[in-house]
Amino acid sequence: MDDFFTTSVLVATAAAAIRLATPYLLAALGETIGQRSGVLNLGVDGVMLLSAFFAYWTVLSTGNLWLAVLVALLVGLIMGVIYAVITVFFEATQGISGIGIFIFGLGFSDLMFRQQVGTPKPVPRLPSINIPFLADLPYVGEPLFQRSLMTYLAFGLVPLTVVLLNKTTFGLNVRAVGENPQAADSLGVSVERTRFAAIMIGNAFAGLAGAALVLQLGIFQPNLTQGMGFIAVALVYFGAWRPWGVMGGALLYGVVNATVLQWKALGIIPVSISDLAGMAPAILTIGALILLARRVHAPAALTKPFSRH
Amino acid sequence: MKTKMRFTARLFAVLGAFALLATACGGDDDTPEAGGALTVAIVAPSASDDLAFTQSMVDAVNALDREITLSITDGTFIVEEAAAAIRGYAEDGINVVIAHGTQYGASLAEIAPDFPDTTFIWGTATDTQGLDNVFAYHPAADQGGYVNGVMAAAISTTGVIGVVGPIEAGDAVAYINGFVEGAEAGGATVNVTYTGSFGDVALAAEAAEAHITNNVDVLTGTAQMVVGAVGVAVSNDVPWFGTQANQTSLAPNLVVASQVYHWEVVLEEMLALRDSGTKGGQAFELNMANGGLVIEFNDGYSLPADVKAAAEAAIAEKSAG
Numbered sequence: 001m002d003d004f005f006t007t008s009v010l011v012a013t014a015a016a017a018i019r020l021a022t023p024y025l026l027a028a029l030g031e032t033i034g035q036r037s038g039v040l041n042l043g044v045d046g047v048m049l050l051s052a053f054f055a056y057w058t059v060l061s062t063g064n065l066w067l068a069v070l071v072a073l074l075v076g077l078i079m080g081v082i083y084a085v086i087t088v089f090f091e092a093t094q095g096i097s098g099i100g101i102f103i104f105g106l107g108f109s110d111l112m113f114r115q116q117v118g119t120p121k122p123v124p125r126l127p128s129i130n131i132p133f134l135a136d137l138p139y140v141g142e143p144l145f146q147r148s149l150m151t152y153l154a155f156g157l158v159p160l161t162v163v164l165l166n167k168t169t170f171g172l173n174v175r176a177v178g179e180n181p182q183a184a185d186s187l188g189v190s191v192e193r194t195r196f197a198a199i200m201i202g203n204a205f206a207g208l209a210g211a212a213l214v215l216q217l218g219i220f221q222p223n224l225t226q227g228m229g230f231i232a233v234a235l236v237y238f239g240a241w242r243p244w245g246v247m248g249g250a251l252l253y254g255v256v257n258a259t260v261l262q263w264k265a266l267g268i269i270p271v272s273i274s275d276l277a278g279m280a281p282a283i284l285t286i287g288a289l290i291l292l293a294r295r296v297h298a299p300a301a302l303t304k305p306f307s308r309h
Numbered sequence: 310m311k312t313k314m315r316f317t318a319r320l321f322a323v324l325g326a327f328a329l330l331a332t333a334c335g336g337d338d339d340t341p342e343a344g345g346a347l348t349v350a351i352v353a354p355s356a357s358d359d360l361a362f363t364q365s366m367v368d369a370v371n372a373l374d375r376e377i378t379l380s381i382t383d384g385t386f387i388v389e390e391a392a393a394a395i396r397g398y399a400e401d402g403i404n405v406v407i408a409h410g411t412q413y414g415a416s417l418a419e420i421a422p423d424f425p426d427t428t429f430i431w432g433t434a435t436d437t438q439g440l441d442n443v444f445a446y447h448p449a450a451d452q453g454g455y456v457n458g459v460m461a462a463a464i465s466t467t468g469v470i471g472v473v474g475p476i477e478a479g480d481a482v483a484y485i486n487g488f489v490e491g492a493e494a495g496g497a498t499v500n501v502t503y504t505g506s507f508g509d510v511a512l513a514a515e516a517a518e519a520h521i522t523n524n525v526d527v528l529t530g531t532a533q534m535v536v537g538a539v540g541v542a543v544s545n546d547v548p549w550f551g552t553q554a555n556q557t558s559l560a561p562n563l564v565v566a567s568q569v570y571h572w573e574v575v576l577e578e579m580l581a582l583r584d585s586g587t588k589g590g591q592a593f594e595l596n597m598a599n600g601g602l603v604i605e606f607n608d609g610y611s612l613p614a615d616v617k618a619a620a621e622a623a624i625a626e627k628s629a630g
Contacts, residue, residue, distance in 0.1 A: 003523075012522035016515050023511075110356075110384065119358040120536050122559055125544065217514055218540040221533065222356050222384060226509045258515065264502040265519040271477060271501055278505030 003266050007139065013255075013262045014143035018151060021254030023048070023213040023225075025154045027232035028239070028246045029161050030076075030205025035236055036165060037198035038178040038301035039087055042098030043079075044206050045229025046105020051075040051210030053109040056220035057116060059123040069150070069211045076207020079105075080200035088195050091305035102229070110222040117220070125218035126150060150212035157205070161243040174198050178299035181306040191306045206232075231285065238288050240296040249288070256281045346376035347580065350398040353409040354386040355508065359533040361553040362480075366409045368554070369572035375580070385410075386508070392416035399424040405583070406430070411479050417443060421589075428588045430579060433480050435592055442588040444579045446572065448595040450480040450552065451487025452627040453568025453602050457550040458491025458499075459623045460565060461527045463616040464548060470499045471520030473530035473538040475507040481531045484552050484568070488529055491623065500525065510537035517541035539564075548610065557607045566606045566620070574601040597628040 003009065027044050034041050051072035058068040079101065086097045126148035134145040165171035173194045176184035181191045206229070213228070214220050235253065239245025260277050263269040269277045349370055353363040363383055370379055380398065385391040391413050398406045399420060407430045408417050414434060421429050421440045431437070432446035461470050470492050474485050489499045500523060502516040514537035517528055521541065529550040530538045539559045542549045549560055551567030575593040582591070595601030604624055606612065 009522060012518070016518055020511065020515060114356070114358070119360060119364075119558065122536075122540055122543065125540065213511065217510055217537050218543075219510065219536045221359070221508070221510055221536060223508060224510055226506065226511070228511075257512070258519075261502060261504075261512070261516050261519045262522070265471070265500050265516065265523055267500065271503060274503040275476065275505050278503075 001268055004262060004268060009262060009266075011139060011142050013258045015146075016258035016261070017251065017254035018143055018147060019216065019254070020257050021250040022148075022151045022154045022216070023209040023228060024232050024235060024253060025247060025250040026150075026157070026209035026212055027206050027229055028235040028250055029154075029157055029243060030202035030209070031233055031236045032202075032239070032241055032243060032246050033161065033165070033174065033198050033205070034202030035302055036178045036241055036299055037174045037195045038181060038299055038304060038306070039195055039199055039202075040094045040098060040233075040303045041083060041101070041199065041202060041206075042095055042230070042233060043083060043101025043105065044098075044209075044232055045225050045227060046102035047076055047079045047203050047206040048210035048213065048225045048229050049105045049109040049223070050079060051207035052214040052224055053112055053210075053220055055211040056123060056214045057112070059215070060117065060121060063124070065124060065126060065215060068215060069208070072207045072211030073204055074207070076204040076210070077200055079207070080203030083203060084196040084199040087305065088192050088199070091307060094303045094305075106223060113220060113222055120219050120221055122219050123215075126212075126215045148212075148216065150208070150215065153208070154212065155247070158243045158247045165243070170194075170197070175299075177306070178301055181301050181304075185306070185308065195306070234285050234289065237296070237298075238285065238292065240292065241299065249285075253281050253285065256284055345584070346378070347404045348378045348380070348402070349405045349407065350380040350382070350394075350403045351407045351409055352385055352391050352394045352398070352413065353381070353383045353407075354391070354412070355384060355533045357381050357383045359554075360556055360559065361531070361533045361535065363409060363533070365554045365570040366407065366572050369570070369576055370407070372571075372573045373576060373580070388412050388416060392420065395429075396420050396423075399427045399429075404428065405580070408432075414438065426588070428579070428583050430576070437590055437592055441590040444582075444589045445592040446575050446579075446595065447592075448480050448483070448570055448602060449597075450484035450568065450602070451490070452597050453552060453604060454484040454487025454489075455491035455494075455627060456604050456620050456623045457529060457552070457566060457568060458488040458493075458497075459495055460491075460612070460616055460620045461488070461529065461548075461550055462492045462495025462497035463619055464565070464613070465497055465527045467524045467526045468497050469524045470497050470527045470529070471517065471523075471525035472499060472501040473513050473516045473520070473528065473535060474501060474503040475532035475534060476505060477503050480553075484531050488550075504534065506534060507532045508534050510534050513537035514541050521545050521547065555605050557605075557609065561607070561609045563610065564607045565610050565612060566604050569603050569605050570595060571601050571603055574599055597624060598630060 054075050055068040055072040058071045086092045131145040135141050173189050177191045177194045235249040238249035355363045357367045382394040405428045429443045434445040437443045437445045492499045504512040513534040517538035528542050531552050543560045549564050555567045557564045
């Protein structure tokens with residue numbers, strides 16, 4: 001255990017935690033916005049897969065990482081429009097619709113990968129950007145200020161999302177339609193438009209999450225996310241629908257994962273219980289959800305379609 | 310007159326019955342001529358081009374020296390889906406169904422008896438579950454692991470080597486155990502991490518990062534998730550040893566060598582037995598002696614001559630049993 005509590009190992013573990021947390025945080029922030037408007041999206045994972053594939057394909061074809069991020073964002077927006085039409089205009093059951101989006105994303109990304117790429121080919125990864133002065137700080141410099149742009153974006157979006165939800169008219173409308181859409185409608189707020197916009201923003205964030213994942217790894221494989229999107233949905237509950245809470249949940253998930261991996265590498269967790277230890281992040285998430293279930297207040301109109309009739 | 314007609318009708322009925330009986334007892338239309346064309350299906354848990362487990366089987370079937378009509382259902386990690394695919398192929402009359410996944414064993418035990426004319430080939434497994442239309446196969450992956458381990462220890466300057474494994478099962482654990490033995494024989498320390506997943510690329514990448522933090526300067530791993538670990542190896546200029554398929558394309562300058570599975574070696578034996586009427590009931594091992602396991606060196610990596618000589622000596626040792 002002493003080997004773990006050395007500066008280099010602790011710093012590396014913190015850096016790994018932040019790296020691991022980045023795609024979860026992006027996806028969960030987007031889902032927070034959507035759920036605050038009353039719409040549950042279980043298709044986050046599918047959107048991440050689609051955006052990850054198209055980002056990867058863009059880099060493979062053009063070599064341009066930033067174009068790839070834009071493409072992923074666009075894919076997220078398009079999927080947001082589709083999901084909004086299904087759930088807001090057609091008032092389809094949100095849970096089932098989300099699963100449909102997930103299955104579509106899983107299958108279509110797999111199909112496109114086989115047809116357009118075939119065997120996995122590595123692509124350039126996102127470079128680290130060192131923040132001047134801050135990157136040289138002892139202990140915190142490397143994990144916090146020597147990260148990729150997507151990581152800075154993910155954590156920078158947290159306060160921006162707080163401002164969006166709590167300090168803007170749009171955010172007020174989002175919260176209103178998520179709590180009591182009938183009342184909001186009677187006050188002249190367009191429930192459909194507000195939810196539509198919230199869903200698009202949420203899916204755009206999911207698109208960025210997919211880009212962050214694939215450009216961090218530098219490669220794509222079918223089902224690359226391995227259920228990350230579903231964990232992101234759980235993190236929204238964990239964070240009580242608050243961006244800072246969601247960030248805390250994503251970081252906790254990243255820290256546990258990174259610590260378990262480091263302990264395995266150091267032999268602190270023996271191979272004989274390696275699989276049990278690997279369950280720690282999931283157990284932690286489930287435990288937190290159970291503990292918080294009675295204390296958190298979900299948006300009252302979550303999963304309920306709105307209709308004036 | 311009526312009597313004559315009744316007699317004629319009965320005569321035709323008896324002749325017709327004999328004709329039907331003769332047809333039913335006729336030759337088996339499904340038995341191909343020796344070395345003849347076959348319909349083959351593969352059901353596998355990961356992508357057919359994963360540069361690992363599944364691709365090795367697809368490549369092997371395509372390398373068979375006979376006319377094959379091949380169908381593939383891949384990505385079926387969920388056992389129920391795979392079972393449906395296996396049964397579906399058998400119902401369609403496919404001659405040979407390859408269930409390429411240890412986890413398909415229980416399903417096969419239910420399905421195979423329903424289709425006695427179909428040959429099922431199952432791996433990785435060491436027994437046929439007493440089914441006489443099932444062949445089993447497994448690789449002696451520890452052999453190639455040992456050779457890779459010998460080389461890894463020889464080229465490591467820090468003396469610490471990292472392994473990124475999936476789940477402690479099947480050929481993965483065999484390869485890793487063999488690798489550890491070979492590396493430790495060369496005086497190296499080996500740190501092994503099982504991520505708990507065959508497909509989690511992000512976790513494999515972070516496992517590799519954790520190893521590099523701990524002074525590792527040579528890496529290896531197994532299963533389709535290793536593409537993540539190879540990416541980290543490339544970023545840190547760390548040599549990589551591959552297994553299951555040739556992984557040179559992932560890092561042309563850093564992949565030292567790969568243990569490549571040539572399943573076709575045992576597949577040919579199985580199909581020859583099938584041609585002679587034996588549809589299953591035997592287990593086969595892929596190893597260096599029969600040419601089923603081959604160490605493919607990457608010419609793009611400058612491997613010192615003495616290290617290569619040590620590897621070839623280890624190969625000879627394993628081939629001799």
